[in-house]
Amino acid sequence: MAEFPIVDFSGDGGGLFSGEEIRRLMGVECTRAERYGYPVAAMMIAVDRLEQLGDLYGTESRDTILDEVSTALERNTRESDLLGFRIGSHFFALFPHTARKAALGLARRLIGDTGKLTFDEGSASVSVTLSIGLAFRGAGEAGRYDLDELRSEVTTAVLQAISAGGDRAVAYTPPKDVPQVPDLKGNLDELGKSLETLLAQKVAAIFESMGQSLPDFGGHRKEVLALAVEKMELAHEQMRREHAERVDLLERRLAKVSQSLELTEGELRRALLAKGVDPGVASIYRTVQGLSDVEHDLELKREMMAAIFEANLELRTQLSERTGRGSH
Amino acid sequence: MSNKSDQAKAKDQDKDHGVLYIGIDLGTSRTSVAASNGVRATVPSFVGYPKDVVSKKLLKKDVLFGDEALEKRLSLKLYRPLEHGVLKCGGDKAAAEDAEGNTRAARDLLTEAVRMAKPRKDELVYAVIGAPAQASINSKNAILEVARESVDSVMLCSEPFAVAYGQDLLEDVLVIDIGAGTVDLCRMHGTMPEDSDQITLETAGDFVDAELSKRISQAYPQAQFSVGMIKAIKERHSTVAETTEPILVDLPVNGKPTSFDLTEQIRGACQAIVPPIVEGLGKLIGTFDPEFQDKLKRRVLLAGGGSQIKALDSAIEKAMHEMLGSGKVTRIEEPMYGGANGALKIAHDMPEEYWEKLK
Ligand SMILES: Nc1ncnc2c1ncn2[C@@H]1O[C@H](COP(=O)(O)OP(=O)(O)OP(=O)(O)O)[C@@H](O)[C@H]1O
Ligand SMILES: [Mg+2]
Numbered sequence: 037m038a039e040f041p042i043v044d045f046s047g048d049g050g051g052l053f054s055g056e057e058i059r060r061l062m063g064v065e066c067t068r069a070e071r072y073g074y075p076v077a078a079m080m081i082a083v084d085r086l087e088q089l090g091d092l093y094g095t096e097s098r099d100t101i102l103d104e105v106s107t108a109l110e111r112n113t114r115e116s117d118l119l120g121f122r123i124g125s126h127f128f129a130l131f132p133h134t135a136r137k138a139a140l141g142l143a144r145r146l147i148g149d150t151g152k153l154t155f156d157e158g159s160a161s162v163s164v165t166l167s168i169g170l171a172f173r174g175a176g177e178a179g180r181y182d183l184d185e186l187r188s189e190v191t192t193a194v195l196q197a198i199s200a201g202g203d204r205a206v207a208y209t210p211p212k213d214v215p216q217v218p219d220l221k222g223n224l225d226e227l228g229k230s231l232e233t234l235l236a237q238k239v240a241a242i243f244e245s246m247g248q249s250l251p252d253f254g255g256h257r258k259e260v261l262a263l264a265v266e267k268m269e270l271a272h273e274q275m276r277r278e279h280a281e282r283v284d285l286l287e288r289r290l291a292k293v294s295q296s297l298e299l300t301e302g303e304l305r306r307a308l309l310a311k312g313v314d315p316g317v318a319s320i321y322r323t324v325q326g327l328s329d330v331e332h333d334l335e336l337k338r339e340m341m342a343a344i345f346e347a348n349l350e351l352r353t354q355l356s357e358r359t360g361r362g363s364h
Numbered sequence: 365m366s367n368k369s370d371q372a373k374a375k376d377q378d379k380d381h382g383v384l385y386i387g388i389d390l391g392t393s394r395t396s397v398a399a400s401n402g403v404r405a406t407v408p409s410f411v412g413y414p415k416d417v418v419s420k421k422l423l424k425k426d427v428l429f430g431d432e433a434l435e436k437r438l439s440l441k442l443y444r445p446l447e448h449g450v451l452k453c454g455g456d457k458a459a460a461e462d463a464e465g466n467t468r469a470a471r472d473l474l475t476e477a478v479r480m481a482k483p484r485k486d487e488l489v490y491a492v493i494g495a496p497a498q499a500s501i502n503s504k505n506a507i508l509e510v511a512r513e514s515v516d517s518v519m520l521c522s523e524p525f526a527v528a529y530g531q532d533l534l535e536d537v538l539v540i541d542i543g544a545g546t547v548d549l550c551r552m553h554g555t556m557p558e559d560s561d562q563i564t565l566e567t568a569g570d571f572v573d574a575e576l577s578k579r580i581s582q583a584y585p586q587a588q589f590s591v592g593m594i595k596a597i598k599e600r601h602s603t604v605a606e607t608t609e610p611i612l613v614d615l616p617v618n619g620k621p622t623s624f625d626l627t628e629q630i631r632g633a634c635q636a637i638v639p640p641i642v643e644g645l646g647k648l649i650g651t652f653d654p655e656f657q658d659k660l661k662r663r664v665l666l667a668g669g670g671s672q673i674k675a676l677d678s679a680i681e682k683a684m685h686e687m688l689g690s691g692k693v694t695r696i697e698e699p700m701y702g703g704a705n706g707a708l709k710i711a712h713d714m715p716e717e718y719w720e721k722l723k
Contacts, residue, residue, distance in 0.1 A: 284382075285716070285720060287382070288382035288383050288488070288716075289716040291382055292382075292383060292716065296712075333532075333534060336534050336535070337534065337713055338715075340529075340534070340554075341710070341713055341714050341715060341718065342718075343554070343556065344519060344521050344710065344714070345519070345714065345718040345721075345722075347520075347556060348508075348519040348520060348722060349721070349722065351501070351504055351505060351508055351520065352508070352722060354501070354505065355505050355508060355509060358505070
């Protein structure tokens with residue numbers, strides 16, 4: 037686990053670790069975070085109008101600016117874990133144990149800090165602003181802790197930040213799934229007809245599969261088709277309802293998890309502050325999510341909950357067998 | 365600055381209240397609930413139904429609970445649906461008279477317990493009910509069947525386990541639960557205590573009441589009192605402390621209030637429950653893995669309404685020192701809610717998918 041910054045912000049691979057190694061470590065960290073269910077945040081940072089600044093003040097000025105940004109980045113993340121490297125004029129960084137709120141706070145601090153970063157280049161004074169793209173993974177997103185996916189999300193987000201004028205942080209939001217609705221206007225009738233034909237074919241196929249020829253339904257073909265359509269609609273409605281219930285349950289679960297995380301985090305903060313320690317976000321998450329001494333107890337509790345559940349499941353089975361028998 | 369819109373926050377808060385978790389301690393004398401919305405409530409385990417149309421008109425209710433039911437008992441058919449924490453109807457004494465009435469009373473009592481927890485209309489209610497460790501499969505089934513009608517998902521767990529879990533003591537603990545009808549001693553090393561982990565004594569709250577009545581009649585034959593008065597006196601003054609201020613209580617003599625010194629009688633009656641408890645502890649400790657016996661002696665939890673007797677923890681400790689060599693007894697906070705609080709904690713720690721599977 038990264039307990040300190042592992043970074044190569046020089047962009048030339050001259051750091052302690054090469055970009056390649058850091059990328060690998062990031063991958064490892066993602067897998068670990070996924071396994072233990074702790075949050076990670078990814079960030080892509082770009083310096084606004086870097087090209088123009090370079091044109092104005094000479095290419096060396098670009099390196100100076102990038103150096104300043106990497107210093108600011110390290111300065112502002114001293115207490116948290118940080119893995120990061122520079123690709124050309126962009127910085128890509130991964131923060132384990134960092135949830136959405138903390139990451140947004142950090143991005144805001146960075147923007148504030150570099151805004152003040154006015155340094156002399158010859159006689160001129162250059163004021164630098166940043167665009168930051170963020171993406172997060174947390175509890176309940178197992179299966180989605182993919183470094184490449186995170187990287188493409190922060191890239192999308194940083195591009196949004198830049199095109200909105202820069203000097204801001206943008207968190208990645210997945211595009212809404214807009215279902216492709218064909219343009220129905222004007223040819224509804226046609227559609228209805230082809231639907232009818234399609235249904236008729238289906239019905240015919242069913243009869244055929246049973247080794248029978250299609251009866252003419254005593255001239256009630258229309259009614260039979262209408263019935264089939266109605267049944268299909270019912271089934272569809274049922275599916276939709278079940279889906280909505282499932283989503284509702286998942287949302288309730290999510291709310292519970294985030295609520296109890298917030299509570300625990302607050303509680304721990306209070307306790308630790310009372311003792312005069314400020315451990316930063318990272319170690320709090322380690323404690324809360326069972327990566328420290330309390331891990332044993334948590335494991336035991338999980339086993340106990342499973343045992344209680346099993347016992348109740350068995351009771352329940354007996355009960356339904358009994359009442360099942362009783363009603364026969 | 366927050367990047368969440370107020371609307372989104374409001375929605376989140378809505379969802380925070382999406383599930384109400386409750387822990388229920390279904391006792392012979394009291395039913396207590398603790399809920400994740402902070403509600404704690406308790407009601408004596410009595411359920412009464414108006415005997416006839418006239419009483420029903422007068423009482424303006426179909427069913428009464430707790431103290432109110434006791435108070436109006438003359439116009440009610442009164443039920444105490446649990447016996448030793450076991451449903452009277454579904455137990456092995458299933459032949460018990462009026463099984464149907466008891467089932468209905470148990471169902472109404474549970475519904476009342478859920479109502480006391482004040483769930484909101486849109487909330488799902490998930491409940492854990494503490495059942496006595498020795499409850500038979502049949503009586504557990506009976507409780508489950510009744511409970512499923514008033515909540516969305518329900519689980520039973522052993523009551524001493526709930527008490528210990530509530531204190532974050534997960535392994536190797538002895539729980540003493542002093543109720544009205546029984547004292548339950550239970551050795552915990554896992555979630556499901558077996559028969560051999562459990563000792564039930566009859567020397568509980570009701571026994572102290574009887575003992576106190578006996579001692580007062582012997583010392584002061586002229587004093588007049590009822591069972592209810594004795595119970596109230598006990599709950600107000602109970603102690604086993606070696607030195608206390610004199611306990612002076614007014615009791616009627618030929619209808620005239622007269623002051624009596626009941627110090628010795630109260631202390632004696634309360635002290636009478638200590639030796640059987642310590643003897644029981646000795647048995648549970650002596651038959652445990654020798655390597656962990658000392659640990660067990662140091663982890664004794666005192667719970668239940670009867671544990672509120674003043675200085676009871678140190679009296680049991682002292683007797684443990686004399687009879688077993690050592691001992692450390694901890695009285696839990698909120699002894700009346702020990703079971704319910706623990707059950708609530710279990711409800712909250714229970715993974716959601718388990719709850720959903722049992723819906
Ligand atoms: N302050 C007190 N001092 C002594 N005894 C008390 C005190 N308060 C309550 N009690 C006794 O505690 C008993 C009730 O305890 P509790 O509510 O734990 O019982 P219960 O769980 O309903 O019964 P059981 O465990 O037998 O099913 C009663 O006998 C009551 O008189
Ligand atoms: Mg009890």
